[in-house]
Amino acid sequence: MIIDNIQHVMFPIAAQVEKLEKAKVDKAILFCTTPHPERARSYKELKEEMSILFKVLSGDGLQVVSLDRMKQNNQKVVQAIQKYPQKFYGFGSVPLGLSLNDTIDWIEEQIVRNGLKGLGEFTPGSDEQVGQLETIFQALAKFPSLPVWVHTFNPVSLKGIQTLMNLTKKYPHISVIFGHMGGYYWMNVIDFVKETPNAFIDLSGTFSTLAVRMAITEIPQKCLFGSDAPYGEPFMSKELVEYLAPTDTIRDMVLGGNIQKLLELSN
Amino acid sequence: MIIDNIQHVMFPIAAQVEKLEKAKVDKAILFCTTPHPERARSYKELKEEMSILFKVLSGDGLQVVSLDRMKQNNQKVVQAIQKYPQKFYGFGSVPLGLSLNDTIDWIEEQIVRNGLKGLGEFTPGSDEQVGQLETIFQALAKFPSLPVWVHTFNPVSLKGIQTLMNLTKKYPHISVIFGHMGGYYWMNVIDFVKETPNAFIDLSGTFSTLAVRMAITEIPQKCLFGSDAPYGEPFMSKELVEYLAPTDTIRDMVLGGNIQKLLELSN
Numbered sequence: 001m002i003i004d005n006i007q008h009v010m011f012p013i014a015a016q017v018e019k020l021e022k023a024k025v026d027k028a029i030l031f032c033t034t035p036h037p038e039r040a041r042s043y044k045e046l047k048e049e050m051s052i053l054f055k056v057l058s059g060d061g062l063q064v065v066s067l068d069r070m071k072q073n074n075q076k077v078v079q080a081i082q083k084y085p086q087k088f089y090g091f092g093s094v095p096l097g098l099s100l101n102d103t104i105d106w107i108e109e110q111i112v113r114n115g116l117k118g119l120g121e122f123t124p125g126s127d128e129q130v131g132q133l134e135t136i137f138q139a140l141a142k143f144p145s146l147p148v149w150v151h152t153f154n155p156v157s158l159k160g161i162q163t164l165m166n167l168t169k170k171y172p173h174i175s176v177i178f179g180h181m182g183g184y185y186w187m188n189v190i191d192f193v194k195e196t197p198n199a200f201i202d203l204s205g206t207f208s209t210l211a212v213r214m215a216i217t218e219i220p221q222k223c224l225f226g227s228d229a230p231y232g233e234p235f236m237s238k239e240l241v242e243y244l245a246p247t248d249t250i251r252d253m254v255l256g257g258n259i260q261k262l263l264e265l266s267n
Numbered sequence: 268m269i270i271d272n273i274q275h276v277m278f279p280i281a282a283q284v285e286k287l288e289k290a291k292v293d294k295a296i297l298f299c300t301t302p303h304p305e306r307a308r309s310y311k312e313l314k315e316e317m318s319i320l321f322k323v324l325s326g327d328g329l330q331v332v333s334l335d336r337m338k339q340n341n342q343k344v345v346q347a348i349q350k351y352p353q354k355f356y357g358f359g360s361v362p363l364g365l366s367l368n369d370t371i372d373w374i375e376e377q378i379v380r381n382g383l384k385g386l387g388e389f390t391p392g393s394d395e396q397v398g399q400l401e402t403i404f405q406a407l408a409k410f411p412s413l414p415v416w417v418h419t420f421n422p423v424s425l426k427g428i429q430t431l432m433n434l435t436k437k438y439p440h441i442s443v444i445f446g447h448m449g450g451y452y453w454m455n456v457i458d459f460v461k462e463t464p465n466a467f468i469d470l471s472g473t474f475s476t477l478a479v480r481m482a483i484t485e486i487p488q489k490c491l492f493g494s495d496a497p498y499g500e501p502f503m504s505k506e507l508v509e510y511l512a513p514t515d516t517i518r519d520m521v522l523g524g525n526i527q528k529l530l531e532l533s534n
Contacts, residue, residue, distance in 0.1 A: 153474070154421070206474060207474040214310060214313060218310050231475045
């Protein structure tokens with residue numbers, strides 16, 4: 001089974017399903033989104049949508065995305081799964097900066113009751129925000145296994161990545177997915193994931209195929225195929241893994257087996 | 268004709284030619300290199316090669332690569348072209364920080380006499396080093412058309428990219444290739460290239476297919492297909508353009524027509 005470990009909700013959902021089918025990807029894990037670049041009909045409209053994304057990434061996330069809006073966004077993930085249960089799983093957004101109790105309540109209400117499989121994408125806009133993830137890790141002690149998916153590409157710095165590494169070590173029972181391979185710091189992330197059982201690597205958004213080749217070769221059991229659609233193309237991301245995987249067994253693990261095991265998904 | 272606008276010299280050269288043929292890429296423009304990740308036989312060896320690259324990118328270029336070494340590296344490009352004239356063109360390295368006269372002499376000796384087609388890859392490790400490119404632009408007034416290829420991905424900052432934009436405007440008769448699409452600042456670079464006749468975009472090393480789609484759609488006559496091998500895969504980079512190009516005409520321009528025109532290459 002081929003599972004894209006990260007796609008954002010795209011409108012219309014039927015077109016997203018069609019894209020999956022064309023790419024011959026069986027299922028995708030859906031994540032919330034505020035910008036919708038896939039809806040842009042012109043470059044001007046795309047720039048408007050992208051300016052929202054850049055605001056989120058610049059650390060203005062909470063100002064831009066209110067808690068109500070975050071709940072609505074989670075609801076869109078849930079609705080897409082209800083409409084296409086054979087095509088999608090979902091992760092849900094959890095705000096940073098809430099108290100421990102409020103975070104626990106949020107996870108209970110927004111993630112567990114909605115049947116979502118994990119938390120994220122967290123897109124920390126600053127090193128301080130990476131540190132705020134500790135409340136999330138503390139809260140997760142109250143719940144059965146829920147992985148945490150964190151964007152570790154620009155604007156997250158090496159210091160931010162190291163903070164996340166420390167949290168991952170400190171909470172060994174929580175699986176952490178290092179999104180986009182750590183970006184520029186992919187070698188640091190490969191080294192870390194190699195020695196840390198609860199750390200995983202998402203292969204989306206990488207700028208060097210050499211990085212993907214190394215990750216797949218060094219830690220085949222820890223790599224998760226992903227497209228980050230609409231920012232990436234599921235078809236091309238899948239082709240890349242097929243092109244680089246040294247064996248068919250590794251290809252199948254990276255394209256779906258690993259995430260299936262991590263999320264305890266049935267076939 | 269399909270021309271990869273940036274590959275680094277890989278050893279053995281015969282394997283590089285074979286890779287081109289397998290990817291069905293007719294020709295590549297060769298650039299110097301100090302690290303040789305393609306030679307690494309293990310992850311440990313790869314890390315050693317990559318540490319050289321990171322030193323170059325951190326602005327230690329002149330310390331790491333002496334002028335003699337730079338000349339030897341240029342010579343390797345020339346030797347590869349002599350061995351496979353049907354497969355390769357070349358760009359040559361020019362050091363930053365020399366006087367205007369020394370820069371002119373270097374270009375005459377290292378680029379023109381060697382029959383190379385342009386200058387680069389410049390990999391400025393700091394905003395200050397981007398500013399030093401002005402000497403190169405001044406020196407080029409003495410020569411017939413020679414494009415300048417500049418790495419504009421991390422660690423080049425937005426400020427560094429803006430400095431390069433100012434130089435590009437100030438010297439309108441020099442073609443400037445913005446390597447790796449400006450990285451994180453791809454929208455700024457697309458906007459700039461759109462309005463600046465002597466600016467071009469290299470599509471290698473990009474982390475979002477959305478960026479490539481936008482560039483190809485907005486400025487099809489300014490986009491240059493590239494793999495940045497060994498950091499990228501020519502086959503996958505070519506597939507991406509074929510997948511995203513809205514028409515066959517645009518696909519052919521991006522895959523070779525544009526660079527052929529820019530470098531006045533014969534068929």
